[in-house]
Amino acid sequence: MAHALTLNAGSSSLKFGLFDLSAVEPSLIASGKADRIGGAATLTLKNPDGVRLIDAAPIPTDGVVDHQGALATALNALNDHLPQADIVTVGHRIVHGGLHYSGPALIDAKSVEKLAELEPFAPLHQPHNLAAVRAAMQEFPQAAQVGCFDTAFHRDHPFVNDVFALPRAYYDKGVRRYGFHGLSYDYIAGELARTAPQLHAGRVVVAHLGNGASMCGMKAGQSMASSMGFSTLDGLPMGTRCGQIDPGVLLYLMQQEGLSADGISTLLYTQSGLLGLSGLSNDMRTLQSSDSEQAQQAIDYFTFRARRELGGLAAALEGLDGVVFCGGIGENSSLIRDRICAGLGWIGIEIDAAANATNAPVISTETAQVKVMVIPTNEEIVIARACAKLTG
The missing domain is CATH 3.30.420.40 (ATPase, nucleotide binding domain)
Structure with a gap:
């Protein structure tokens, strides 16, 4: 065997x-x-x-x-x-x-x-x-x-979601928005096609939230836009990564604070995000159980940026039919899901508190215009399927 x-x-x-x-x-x-x-x-x-x-x-x-x-x-x-x-x-x-x-x-x-x-x-x-x-x-x-x-799922992005407004020569050299967490998004797209084909055919934002976090806007199961860009730093704040940041901050750190390229890399990849904001931990479980004001502020920032990104992706998709939460935080934290979806009734998102508290597969209300789901991701089966296909 x-x-x-x-x-x-x-x-x-x-x-x-x-x-x-x-x-x-x-x-x-x-x-x-x-x-x-x-x-x-x-x-x-x-x-x-x-x-x-x-x-x-x-x-x-x-x-x-x-x-x-x-x-x-x-x-x-x-x-x-x-x-x-x-x-x-x-x-x-x-x-x-x-x-x-x-x-x-x-x-x-x-x-x-x-x-x-x-x-x-x-x-x-x-x-x-x-x-x-x-x-x-x-x-x-x-x-x-x-x-x-992880980048393969996003390789057919529309040009406007693939390019930076830099001289074109850099794009030709590969400086572009790659997007990541593609194995997770591939699995979720497949599960939607299997269990919710009408939703799969529409406009869906998938939120892969964990120590690394990103969001992807899909049409008919294809990636249209991603919160992550050239590197795994962009978009949402993460466990130890900063997420979106003004490039002017990096120039300031170099010119005024005297940080080297290696120093900036260490700062942005390993000392920022939830850890940097809270001064306590990069683990959302630890932050949720803490009474520290800084820990709560880190959670507030995380959920605010996710809510803002969700709205931006809905605009890129020209509407929204569904939201799917996955990843360690997305699948297990009812608090984070509730905070992200709070105040989004204007876009058709309404959460059923009881369903959300139990991590139910569908956590939106029956009358909500946008279906909100929790689907445990499974990157491993995506890899195993690729092994079977390529090795016969």
């Missing part, structure tokens, strides 16, 4: 899954997650029914757990619990595919070298993604390696 291993490295987590490829649709055998990487990291492993084989066990370490250490622990756990697994292909979430990848592709060492050139565009993710590829190549030298790119 042939299996696919999927690896999805986020900025503070590593999700992995083992899939059986013997049927047309890959079927999950086991899944897991290394969470809070960089801090008090833990590992969870579950069977397909959600029964935990390993329940948030601390990852042993002599220091801070990084992504490579988390991957090694995950592989050891899979080998202990599923020693019979025959991994013939490994699928990877890779955040940036640049101009060259508009869909999943088989990758090799040469491909990894080219993709490494994009690390400055996504420094929180691309190095971790490629470290997982290199580790998998070493661990499974005979397995086919499949890259699935």
Whole structure:
């Protein structure tokens, strides 16, 4: 029996899954997650029914757990619990595919070298993604390696949502709005086509809210506009990333504060966002449980920017038929969903408080013009499907 291993490295987590490829649709055998990487990291492993084989066990370490250490622990756990697994292909979430990848592709060492050139565009993710590829190549030298790119879903943006108002030569060199979280949006588009075809055919804003956060406006399941742009910094504030910022601030930091390019990069990627505003944590769960005024202000800013972005995407779509929340925050935080949707009755959004409190699949009222849904995203099955398709 042939299996696919999927690896999805986020900025503070590593999700992995083992899939059986013997049927047309890959079927999950086991899944897991290394969470809070960089801090008090833990590992969870579950069977397909959600029964935990390993329940948030601390990852042993002599220091801070990084992504490579988390991957090694995950592989050891899979080998202990599923020693019979025959991994013939490994699928990877890779955040940036640049101009060259508009869909999943088989990758090799040469491909990894080219993709490494994009690390400055996504420094929180691309190095971790490629470290997982290199580790998998070493661990499974005979397995086919499949890259699935977060930017691919957005490659057919209209020109006005793809370009910056810079001299055209920069656009031709690749300085453009790429958009990210494409695997998540791909999955949500597929689920809408399967469960809500009328909504799928219309105008939908999908809010992928987690430690990394973005929003995407879709028409008929196709990306029309994204809150993220050239890098994973743009758009919404995130766990440690600033989101939208006036470029003049960056000039000020260089010219008046004396920050170097590396210093600005560290500031914008790792010291800003919810962490920078609250001075407490990048984790929304911690902020929601805090009485700190700064923590509440960070939540206020996050939800305000999301509400503002939602309105802008509705304008780009020339109307709105639905909103879908996904991602760790979007799927689990009724407070954040309520705060984002508050005051949007003018656009047709009305939330059913009881449904929202239980994370119900549909949280809008029956009379609302805009249907609001909560759909748990599943980037892993998107990767597994790509593995099955590309390896036969």
